[in-house]
Amino acid sequence: MSKQILVLPGDGIGPEIVAEAIKVLAAVKDKYQLAIDWQEGLVGGAAIDAEGLPLPESTLAQAKAADAILLGAVGGPKWDQLEMAKRPEKGLLGLRAELQLFGNLRPAILYPQLANASTLKPEVVAGLDILIVRELTGGIYFGQPRGIKTLENGERQGFNTYVYSESEIRRIAKVAFEAAQKRQGRLCSVDKANVLEATVLWREVMEEVAKDYPDVELSHMYVDNAAMQLVRAPKQFDVIVTGNMFGDILSDAAAMLTGSIGMLPSASLNAESKGMYEPIHGSAPDIAGKGVANPLATILSIAMMLRYSLGYPEPADAIEVAVKQVLADGLRTADIYTEEADTRQVSTKTMGDAVVAAL
Ligand code: NAD
Ligand code: IPM
Numbered sequence: 001m002s003k004q005i006l007v008l009p010g011d012g013i014g015p016e017i018v019a020e021a022i023k024v025l026a027a028v029k030d031k032y033q034l035a036i037d038w039q040e041g042l043v044g045g046a047a048i049d050a051e052g053l054p055l056p057e058s059t060l061a062q063a064k065a066a067d068a069i070l071l072g073a074v075g076g077p078k079w080d081q082l083e084m085a086k087r088p089e090k091g092l093l094g095l096r097a098e099l100q101l102f103g104n105l106r107p108a109i110l111y112p113q114l115a116n117a118s119t120l121k122p123e124v125v126a127g128l129d130i131l132i133v134r135e136l137t138g139g140i141y142f143g144q145p146r147g148i149k150t151l152e153n154g155e156r157q158g159f160n161t162y163v164y165s166e167s168e169i170r171r172i173a174k175v176a177f178e179a180a181q182k183r184q185g186r187l188c189s190v191d192k193a194n195v196l197e198a199t200v201l202w203r204e205v206m207e208e209v210a211k212d213y214p215d216v217e218l219s220h221m222y223v224d225n226a227a228m229q230l231v232r233a234p235k236q237f238d239v240i241v242t243g244n245m246f247g248d249i250l251s252d253a254a255a256m257l258t259g260s261i262g263m264l265p266s267a268s269l270n271a272e273s274k275g276m277y278e279p280i281h282g283s284a285p286d287i288a289g290k291g292v293a294n295p296l297a298t299i300l301s302i303a304m305m306l307r308y309s310l311g312y313p314e315p316a317d318a319i320e321v322a323v324k325q326v327l328a329d330g331l332r333t334a335d336i337y338t339e340e341a342d343t344r345q346v347s348t349k350t351m352g353d354a355v356v357a358a359l
């Protein structure tokens with residue numbers, strides 16, 4: 001039986017970039033005779049507009065039944081005034097929580113052709129290849145209690161809880177150590193153990209798990225320093241492991257090292273390696289509908305999906321090679337365009353078509 005993929009385009013540039021990724025998926029299906037099929041579903045603002053809530057039961061059921069999920073992006077100004085529980089972002093967070101997709105892999109790789117697209121000096125980023133392993137179903141994103149309440153003096157107070165249990169830390173640690181084993185064997189755990197108890201425990205558990213991976217060199221860094229080091233000397237890192245919120249922030253910073261946030265794919269995996277795949281960027285309301293968004297992060301997410309959830313490493317490699325080829329051919333969406341000889345600015349669609357042609 002063929003493997004089933006649930007495609008959730010979402011909002012803003014979501015449908016534009018997902019359309020290009022699906023073209024690429026169709027092309028590799030054809031070329032490699034893959035036993036895969038896909039169907040579309042609703043999530044985020046699109047689901048709110050159609051059904052009144054960001055994660056309809058039917059979408060959740062489709063997601064649970066699927067072998068893998070491809071998501072575009074959710075959110076936008078249209079839904080920003082809704083109460084927290086009804087916002088588009090809850091659709092995404094709900095999928096992550098319901099499917100227990102705790103292991104978020106965010107590789108930041110600089111393609112050599114984009115050295116000038118980065119806002120950092122080419123020599124600082126040349127050869128960059130780091131992996132951020134972000135815990136995705138715990139921490140302050142999901143901790144209880146949370147909310148906004150009115151105090152006795154009439155003042156309002158907003159509160160969230162930064163909480164991690166030992167088992168949550170242990171399982172993400174294993175993902176990170178195993179990833180480091182397959183790479184350069186260096187793992188940097190990022191925390192705020194000088195201030196937050198939850199991350200004191202984080203650091204302790206990382207040290208405990210390290211005993212099972214003597215071939216991996218574990219180091220620790222405070223998150224403020226890590227943000228600074230990422231822009232000062234990013235190549236010092238091999239694998240970074242960190243909690244939900246720090247990982248969200250650091251991965252956007254890491255994205256810019258590669259030229260654009262439009263270049264970073266991600267995989268969100270559960271214990272059974274079932275996964276959701278998405279670009280790390282959002283719905284980019286400022287450019288939605290203009291046909292200029294960079295589809296490469298989403299296309300590269302397809303490659304991760306084929307590799308991690310569907311067991312097709314060969315077409316995954318082929319997609320990555322094709323992306324390198326179109327960059328070498330000088331094609332650039334606006335976000336990665338620099339005025340250089342032999343480069344030209346192209347639309348979302350032209351970029352997608354070029355990747356298909358390169359395949
Ligand atoms: P964003 O990532 O959507 O955009 C930040 C900037 O990066 C914008 O200038 C945008 O134009 C640019 N950008 C993003 N993706 C791009 C691409 N593929 N090509 C070219 N440029 C790109 O972040 P934001 O503006 O803070 O958030 C907008 C909305 O997206 C919010 O509603 C937010 O909650 C949501 N969001 C969703 C996800 C997700 O679905 N995974 C992730 C982040 C933000
Ligand atoms: C991301 C996004 C999400 C997050 C939002 C939209 C909930 O920023 O995937 O990085 O904060 O995890």
Ligand code: MN
Pocket residue numbers: 248249252280
């Ligand atoms: Mn983010």
